[in-house]
Amino acid sequence: MTDQAGRLQFLSNERKAAIEMVSRSEREIVGGPQLDASGRNELKQRIADLEEISQVLSARLQLAAEGAQLHKNLASAQEALVRTREKRPPHRGTFAAPLRAC
Numbered sequence: 001m002t003d004q005a006g007r008l009q010f011l012s013n014e015r016k017a018a019i020e021m022v023s024r025s026e027r028e029i030v031g032g033p034q035l036d037a038s039g040r041n042e043l044k045q046r047i048a049d050l051e052e053i054s055q056v057l058s059a060r061l062q063l064a065a066e067g068a069q070l071h072k073n074l075a076s077a078q079e080a081l082v083r084t085r086e087k088r089p090p091h092r093g094t095f096a097a098p099l100r101a102c
Contacts, residue, residue, distance in 0.1 A: 004064060008057040015050035018043055 022043045025035040035043075 004057055004061050008054065008061060011050055011054050011057065015047060015054060018047045018050060022047065 022040065025040060025043065
């Protein structure tokens, strides 16, 4: 889960950098060196790819968090079961007291 969170953060930062590059490139078109249409399209495609990956990783991160919670719940239930078993008297058969003849 931590690995996925780190990867999601990395991809988010990369996406932000790509958006900034596109913005800078579009501003430079007016007064400086120009990025050709192919370069702009490549940057825009990279942004779209990063957004898609970010969405997939977000969904997986949510699933991983749910799985981690299920593991915690299972561990708690197992601990409660062990405590319950430790408190019970040992099993001595079907009847606790011997039957008396009437």
